[in-house]
Amino acid sequence: DAKTTQPPSMDCAEGRAANLPCNHSTISGNEYVYWYRQIHSQGPQYIIHGLKNNETNEMASLIITEDRKSSTLILPHATLRDTAVYYCIVRVEWNSGGSNYKLTFGKGTLLTVNP
Amino acid sequence: DAMVIQNPRYQVTQFGKPVTLSCSQTLNHNVMYWYQQKSSQAPKLLFHYYDKDFNNEADTPDNFQSRRPNTSFCFLDIRSPGLGDAAMYLCATSRETGGNQPQHFGDGTRLSIL
Numbered sequence: 153d154a155k156t157t158q159p160p161s162m163d164c165a166e167g168r169a170a171n172l173p174c175n176h177s178t179i180s181g182n183e184y185v186y187w188y189r190q191i192h193s194q195g196p197q198y199i200i201h202g203l204k205n206n207e208t209n210e211m212a213s214l215i216i217t218e219d220r221k222s223s224t225l226i227l228p229h230a231t232l233r234d235t236a237v238y239y240c241i242v243r244v245e246w247n248s249g250g251s252n253y254k255l256t257f258g259k260g261t262l263l264t265v266n267p
Numbered sequence: 268d269a270m271v272i273q274n275p276r277y278q279v280t281q282f283g284k285p286v287t288l289s290c291s292q293t294l295n296h297n298v299m300y301w302y303q304q305k306s307s308q309a310p311k312l313l314f315h316y317y318d319k320d321f322n323n324e325a326d327t328p329d330n331f332q333s334r335r336p337n338t339s340f341c342f343l344d345i346r347s348p349g350l351g352d353a354a355m356y357l358c359a360t361s362r363e364t365g366g367n368q369p370q371h372f373g374d375g376t377r378l379s380i381l
Contacts, residue, residue: 184366195271195357195372196310203367239309243366255359255370257309 156240161262164234170227172261174240177221184243185216186255187225189236189263196239196257199225230265237262270294271373273358279379280348288343288376290358296371298364299341301333302357304375310357316341317364345378353380 157175164170176185186201200207200214202223207214213226227234239260272291280286290299298317302310314323316335330352332344343356355377359370 182366186369193374193377195273195359195374198369198371201367201369254312255310257311259309 158261164230164265170230172225175222176242185223186241188239191236235265273373273376283347290341292360296360296362298361300359301343304355
C-alpha cells in the first residue's frame with residue numbers, strides 16, 4: 153500500500169470548516185483513500201473513503217486531486233466532539249499476495265477543535 | 268446502537284495468568300479482526316478470520332491466539348501475558364476483505380498487567 157504523509161497536528165475553531173490534508177504521492181490506480189478518526193479511549197471510527205471521485209456523506213467530504221497524489225478531508229462545521237486523531241490510509245483494492253485486508257495506520261493528525 | 272461490541276472495556280490480569288477478551292458483532296460480516304494498540308501508537312493487526320479461516324500476521328507472538336465459534340463472536344486469548352502485552356485490544360469487522368470494504372471497530376478492551 154502507498155504511504156501517506158499527514159501533519160502531526162492542526163487546530164480549528166468551533167463552527168468552522170476543518171480541512172485535513174493527506175499526501176499519498178505513490179498511490180496506484182487501484183488504491184482507495186480511507187479516513188478514520190480515533191477519539192481518546194475509543195476505537196477508530198470509519199469516516200469516508202474514495203477512489204477517484206470526490207465523496208460526501210453525513211460526516212464529511214473527501215476531495216481527491218485529479219492526479220490522486222493528495223486528498224483533503226473536510227469537516228464542514230467542526231464541533232468540540234470532533235477533536236480526535238485523524239488517520240489517512242491507502243488500501244489496495246486487491247492483490248495476489250492477499251494483504252488487501254490490512255489497515256496500516258500511520259501517525260495521523262491530531263485535530264483540536266477550540267471553543 | 269453499537270454494532271461491534273467488546274467486553275469488558277477494562278481488564279486487569281496478573282503476569283502469566285491467561286486472559287480472554289471477547290468481541291461480538293450484529294453486522295453479520297464475514298471478516299473479524301484483532302488489533303493491538305499500545306500507548307501513543309497506531310493500531311497494529313494481530314490476525315483476522317475470514318469466516319472460519321484463520322489468518323495470522325507473521326510477527327504476531329505465539330502467545331496470542333484466537334477463536335471464532337460462530338459468525339457473531341470472536342475471542343482473543345493471551346496464554347501467558349507479559350508486561351509488554353498491556354495495551355488496548357481492538358476488534359473490527361468488514362463484510363469482505365477487499366480494499367473497498369470499510370472496517371468497523373469496537374471501542375476496545377484496555378488490558379492491564381499486574
